[in-house]
Amino acid sequence: MNIRPVNEWTLYRMRFLLAYVLLAIITAALLAFYLDIAPPGLGPTEKQSIVSSAAISFKEPPTNIVDLPFHVLQKLSVEWLGVTPLGVRLPSLVFGGLTALCMALLLRRWFKTNIALAVSLIFVTSTWFLSVARLGAPFIMIPLWTSILLLTATYVSQQTKAWKWWRVAFAMAAALSMYTPFMAYFFIAAALATIAQPHLRYLLRESNRVNLFIGGFFFILLLVPLGWGIYKEPGVIRDLLAIPAALPDPLQFAKGLWHAISNVINPYNLAATEMITPTLGIVTCALLLTGGARLLRDFHSVRAHVLLLWAALLVPIVAFNPTQLTALLVPTMLVVAIGLNQIIRYWYRLFPRNPYARLFGLVPLTILVISIVQLNYQRYTFGMIYSKQAGQTFNQDAFLAQKELMNIDKARPVTFVVAPENEALYNVLAGRRPSTAVETGETASDRAGTWIVQNSQYNTVAQKVGAPSKLLVTDQKADALRLTVHER
Numbered sequence: 001m002n003i004r005p006v007n008e009w010t011l012y013r014m015r016f017l018l019a020y021v022l023l024a025i026i027t028a029a030l031l032a033f034y035l036d037i038a039p040p041g042l043g044p045t046e047k048q049s050i051v052s053s054a055a056i057s058f059k060e061p062p063t064n065i066v067d068l069p070f071h072v073l074q075k076l077s078v079e080w081l082g083v084t085p086l087g088v089r090l091p092s093l094v095f096g097g098l099t100a101l102c103m104a105l106l107l108r109r110w111f112k113t114n115i116a117l118a119v120s121l122i123f124v125t126s127t128w129f130l131s132v133a134r135l136g137a138p139f140i141m142i143p144l145w146t147s148i149l150l151l152t153a154t155y156v157s158q159q160t161k162a163w164k165w166w167r168v169a170f171a172m173a174a175a176l177s178m179y180t181p182f183m184a185y186f187f188i189a190a191a192l193a194t195i196a197q198p199h200l201r202y203l204l205r206e207s208n209r210v211n212l213f214i215g216g217f218f219f220i221l222l223l224v225p226l227g228w229g230i231y232k233e234p235g236v237i238r239d240l241l242a243i244p245a246a247l248p249d250p251l252q253f254a255k256g257l258w259h260a261i262s263n264v265i266n267p268y269n270l271a272a273t274e275m276i277t278p279t280l281g282i283v284t285c286a287l288l289l290t291g292g293a294r295l296l297r298d299f300h301s302v303r304a305h306v307l308l309l310w311a312a313l314l315v316p317i318v319a320f321n322p323t324q325l326t327a328l329l330v331p332t333m334l335v336v337a338i339g340l341n342q343i344i345r346y347w348y349r350l351f352p353r354n355p356y357a358r359l360f361g362l363v364p365l366t367i368l369v370i371s372i373v374q375l376n377y378q379r380y381t382f383g384m385i386y387s388k389q390a391g392q393t394f395n396q397d398a399f400l401a402q403k404e405l406m407n408i409d410k411a412r413p414v415t416f417v418v419a420p421e422n423e424a425l426y427n428v429l430a431g432r433r434p435s436t437a438v439e440t441g442e443t444a445s446d447r448a449g450t451w452i453v454q455n456s457q458y459n460t461v462a463q464k465v466g467a468p469s470k471l472l473v474t475d476q477k478a479d480a481l482r483l484t485v486h487e488r
Contacts, residue, residue, distance in 0.1 A: 027124045035085040038384040041394035043274045045137040054428045065229030067138035083402045088136035096133025102147035119337040125373045127380040128279040145177035146330040175222035182327040189310035257319035272383035273393045291339030400472040413449030451486040
């Protein structure tokens, strides 16, 4: 009986396609499942983001233009789905999925398929990525624009099919990315790399004028709201550049830099707030160091020029903002991919003609990747669901109020009584429903109808509303009573 070689088997020939399909399923599952418990409620930046999104008006030019694309989509999402876990976080899920797709395509262009698949899996399961992609705040925009710009720039530099039109896509993405803090440093690094790299200078000289005109037209058109916002509020420039109002002295700068490094790699700096730290595990840090050493050796390449210059610009800025580390996510994962590629290449150089040794070397590497993926997933799920810090950072008050509001007849008046700092958030809920008002405990009126009172305000209005008809609680051990419902 003749046995066909392994490389003629259908499953073998389709192995990479099946692997990418499985990667897409894993990514979708990681982003979409259990949105109501991980994160366990609304965090401070999510509340601020909801209020900022609701303030956007489509009838007049926007004045708050920082992360404008995200806030426009979140406004539409909240108006459609309400202040629910899916309604608040849908933009992040969509942009997170696009980021994962662009990173997978980018890694496939930069590395062999096996490396691209392994690092893509590490990326989508990392606590760093999941923390920003499942949070209803615009942190995901930095990895999104970074991955899109690197992918389109790679298509252009490698002169792939329709590469001239990819320059138009690059220009459009570049314009939209200018609404996001930290992104200006990507373009500074790209400009310096173009000056220093002969191949990039050649591509710039050979650029087609028609494509440049089309790209420039869309670039300027998409920047009109940004220009208007800067004109109305010049201080926005400082926000986009992520520069604090008061620059720190050298000692404070050093402390900020150490704090940022600790948040990335220090295994003893354990925290689970809106961002789980350290953002990288020990094994991933080892791959990062290996990739960094290789990157310094290959400093003459286009890839090394961009990454090294980019890192040199970002490190001081991150020291000013040691808790805002999302700008480092994509370049960090690219260096991790370089480290993993270096290890596999070194193993293959040891046994260039021994297929058994090459195959045997894949076993510990496979175990390594699986262990990284498992640890990443456990750190995120356990940190978000069971951590006391996460329970103190997030709360479910607005979600509980929205759910209760949907069960009340729309013809019946509803009054929210909340703390003053929550008034803006609950105005978003009230704005989606007629005959709904938001008041504080000190200024509560005598409206008839249903009253939904935040527990911290109950004592202030207890005599006015009487005993509650319903209690809205969470499953937390402490401070479980969040809201009371009263009928008047």
